Amino acid sequence: MANHSTSAAPAPAHAAHQHPSIWRYFIVWGSLLALTLTTFGVSQIPMSGHAHLGAAIFIACVKVFLVACFFMHLWGSEGTNKLVFGVSFFFVATMLFFVLADVATRFTLSNSYIRPLPQVDQSILKLQRPTAPEAPAK
Amino acid sequence: MEASSARVMTAEGFLSPPPTPHHYEGNPGAHRHAVRFGMWLFLATEILLFAGLFCGYFVFRADFPEAFDQAARHLSLALGTTNTFLLLTSSLTVALAHHNAEQGKNRNAFWLLMVSVAMGGGFLCIKAIEYSDKFREGALPGRFFSYSEITAPGGPMFYVVYFFATGLHALHVIVGMSLLTWVAVRCWRKEFSPTHYGPVENAGLYWHLVDLVWIFLYPLLYLV
Numbered sequence: 377m378a379n380h381s382t383s384a385a386p387a388p389a390h391a392a393h394q395h396p397s398i399w400r401y402f403i404v405w406g407s408l409l410a411l412t413l414t415t416f417g418v419s420q421i422p423m424s425g426h427a428h429l430g431a432a433i434f435i436a437c438v439k440v441f442l443v444a445c446f447f448m449h450l451w452g453s454e455g456t457n458k459l460v461f462g463v464s465f466f467f468v469a470t471m472l473f474f475v476l477a478d479v480a481t482r483f484t485l486s487n488s489y490i491r492p493l494p495q496v497d498q499s500i501l502k503l504q505r506p507t508a509p510e511a512p513a514k
Numbered sequence: 515m516e517a518s519s520a521r522v523m524t525a526e527g528f529l530s531p532p533p534t535p536h537h538y539e540g541n542p543g544a545h546r547h548a549v550r551f552g553m554w555l556f557l558a559t560e561i562l563l564f565a566g567l568f569c570g571y572f573v574f575r576a577d578f579p580e581a582f583d584q585a586a587r588h589l590s591l592a593l594g595t596t597n598t599f600l601l602l603t604s605s606l607t608v609a610l611a612h613h614n615a616e617q618g619k620n621r622n623a624f625w626l627l628m629v630s631v632a633m634g635g636g637f638l639c640i641k642a643i644e645y646s647d648k649f650r651e652g653a654l655p656g657r658f659f660s661y662s663e664i665t666a667p668g669g670p671m672f673y674v675v676y677f678f679a680t681g682l683h684a685l686h687v688i689v690g691m692s693l694l695t696w697v698a699v700r701c702w703r704k705e706f707s708p709t710h711y712g713p714v715e716n717a718g719l720y721w722h723l724v725d726l727v728w729i730f731l732y733p734l735l736y737l738v
Contacts, residue, residue, distance in 0.1 A: 419738060440726050461557070
């Protein structure tokens, strides 16, 4: 053990890292449980499917913010770690946005599953299929 | 291996830490930063792995909204919510274990990690109950689907997403439990001190990521 660290000199990196109060973890945990109950409560309110989805994703994002910042110590962490987490989240959001923009704006018949069209005669779907030329009747 | 076997108890009562890579000698702060940064980079790849499954969820949900609505109503909300509470609470105990390990309180950290592993086990048991219900009902992916309660087309696609997303997540729970057990054993050996706690922190970060994924899976599969 040649390089004994001297106890008189404080390690600068560790001195800069402050121990958060233990109660902070309990407050975050309580908030997460409360948000779980909130997302459950909101799902029981009669709303449109899109409103339910939006509310659920919003509450989930708040919960992720709390876990990442306080349980994962991203709050007060080095900027590089924040950058990595922020950029990965941004790329996920970008991917989901463009994929959803695609499926939301598709022409109905181009979907992988063709739903019945109430206002259109269903026989047109059959007419679009190429059919073999009929043999002349004898 | 020789290096670890030569580790001894320090005067402060901690097992001496493993040797620092020589390019970080004299700069322990930079070493801790590099260890933490590497873990965050790994977590970013994990986030993108799960993002693919979430993407599949949204596409199939857009194609089969009625089937997804019916299938979500047939999942057990009580079991899903219990699992959410279990994972959130285990994240709390892991954060507290990290807090204790950072202050050299290895025994406290050990018990907190063991409680977290037990809650992870509870999560898997509940998941197993849910899976066995699905198998019994025939609520299964693809051609194995024979569940008469879901009449709208696309039911098998919901269960493709359900089993792949929760299955991959459960695999991560198993890996996370193994990592927590591994660092708990090292806590028992009084390995961690205010200057050496990286393994507890990184195993904790992995466990929190498992929690983050479930925070999204729970409302998407069970609630909306």
